[in-house]
Each structure stands twice: as C-alpha cells, then as structure tokens.
Amino acid sequence: MSSLLPDHASVSALLRHRRSIKPADLDPARVVDQGLLLQVIEDATWAPNHGLTEPWKFHVFTGESRALLAGGLQKAYRDSTPPEEFREDKMRKMGENPLLAPVVIACVMERHGGGGKIPEIEEVEAVACALQNLQISATAAGLGGYWSSPPVLEAPSFRQWLGIRAGDRCLGLVYLGWPKAELKWPRSVRRPVLDKVVWREGTA
Numbered sequence: 001m002s003s004l005l006p007d008h009a010s011v012s013a014l015l016r017h018r019r020s021i022k023p024a025d026l027d028p029a030r031v032v033d034q035g036l037l038l039q040v041i042e043d044a045t046w047a048p049n050h051g052l053t054e055p056w057k058f059h060v061f062t063g064e065s066r067a068l069l070a071g072g073l074q075k076a077y078r079d080s081t082p083p084e085e086f087r088e089d090k091m092r093k094m095g096e097n098p099l100l101a102p103v104v105i106a107c108v109m110e111r112h113g114g115g116g117k118i119p120e121i122e123e124v125e126a127v128a129c130a131l132q133n134l135q136i137s138a139t140a141a142g143l144g145g146y147w148s149s150p151p152v153l154e155a156p157s158f159r160q161w162l163g164i165r166a167g168d169r170c171l172g173l174v175y176l177g178w179p180k181a182e183l184k185w186p187r188s189v190r191r192p193v194l195d196k197v198v199w200r201e202g203t204a
C-alpha cells in the first residue's frame with residue numbers, strides 16, 4: 001500500500017469532523033486561493049460515475065460575480081413563488097448568503113455522456129458522490145461550507161440565468177470559505193449504527 005495513503009482512523013476522523021458551516025460563520029474577507037479551489041474540485045471529480053460520463057459542471061462564483069448570483073436567485077424566487085408562499089426572510093437570505101461566503105459553487109448535473117444510456121438517477125447519484133468528495137476535501141484543507149438546495153434552483157428563470165440545458169439540473173449551491181476565527185465547530189449527532197444495519201447471515 002502506498003505510504004501516501006492516510007490510515008483508516010484518519011479518514012474516519014475526517015469524515016466525522018465534516019460539518020455544515022453556514023455562510024454567516026465564514027470569513028467573507030479571507031480569499032480562498034484559486035489553486036486550492038481547483039484541487040478541491042478535482043478531488044470531487046474522482047467520484048464514482050457509471051460509464052465514466054463525468055456528469056458534472058462546477059460554476060464557481062467569487063468576488064463580484066457573487067452579487068450577480070444573489071440577483072439571479074432573488075429574481076427566480078420572485079418569479080417562481082406564488083404570492084401566498086412568498087417569504088421576505090427567504091428573499092433576504094438569498095441576497096445575503098452569496099456575499100457572506102467568499103466562494104459559491106453551483107453544481108450542475110450534465111447529461112453529456114454514455115449516449116443517454118445512463119439513467120438520470122445514476123447521474124444525480126454520481127454528482128452527489130462528487131459533492132461529498134468536494135466537502136471532504138475542503139474539510140481536510142480547513143475550509144468550511146455547506147450544500148444548499150433551495151427549490152429555486154429548479155425554477156425556469158434560474159435555469160435560464162445559469163444557462164442550464166434541458167435535461168440538466170443544478171443540484172446544489174456549495175458555499176465555501178475559511179471559518180471565522182471565533183467559530184466554535186458545531187457538533188452533530190447520528191443515530192446508533194446498529195439501528196441501521198440488518199445482518200443477513202446464514203440461510204435465514
């Protein structure tokens with residue numbers, strides 16, 4: 001085994017350490033180096049994907065472009081939300097969040113390979129694997145962030161704004177940045193693993 005490989009205990013600790021860190025807990029002034037971003041995204045692309053279709057595209061918003069993203073999200077929310085469901089607080093957050101995080105990555109599932117033979121669900125699953133890779137790689141680098149999936153990502157006006165083709169889908173916005181110095185790393189819980197396992201041994 002290559003000595004470059006981390007030991008199992010380290011990988012397990014990394015997986016358990018990852019937390020969803022909201023934009024308000026990221027340092028908006030501390031830039032994330034583009035080389036690091038590329039490494040994290042390249043790590044994402046090592047996810048399993050059926051037929052090697054690599055069904056992902058990462059739209060990386062940094063600097064001024066985050067305000068454009070905020071505007072695109074807000075317009076789509078306004079256009080796609082019936083008046084009785086419209087919430088001012090959601091509208092405000094859509095405008096604020098992209099400016100609080102130094103990096104926002106719109107993660108798109110693109111159906112461009114495999115001659116259309118791979119079912120959509122498998123392409124979605126591959127992108128989900130990639131996004132987990134991305135989050136784990138970012139965590140290992142010391143970055144914080146989270147996967148956000150507001151329904152507005154499916155709204156026609158947002159799809160048009162981002163340039164999503166028919167059949168493709170934006171599956172999430174991943175917010176990334178350096179955690180604020182004062183952030184207390186959040187704790188989370190998972191139910192006991194034995195509640196989730198069915199041992200099927202023998203002939204029964």
Ligand SMILES: Cc1cc2nc3c(=O)[nH]c(=O)nc-3n(C[C@H](O)[C@H](O)[C@H](O)COP(=O)(O)O)c2cc1C
Nearest residue numbers: 018019020021128146147148149150172186187188
């Ligand atoms: C597909 C997917 C979509 C998610 N969308 C949202 C979201 O829209 N808003 C949100 O607050 N968290 C979202 N999350 C993050 C979860 O809320 C978070 O993973 C969960 O609370 C567990 O916390 P942890 O990530 O710190 O373990 C999403 C996670 C996944 C896997």
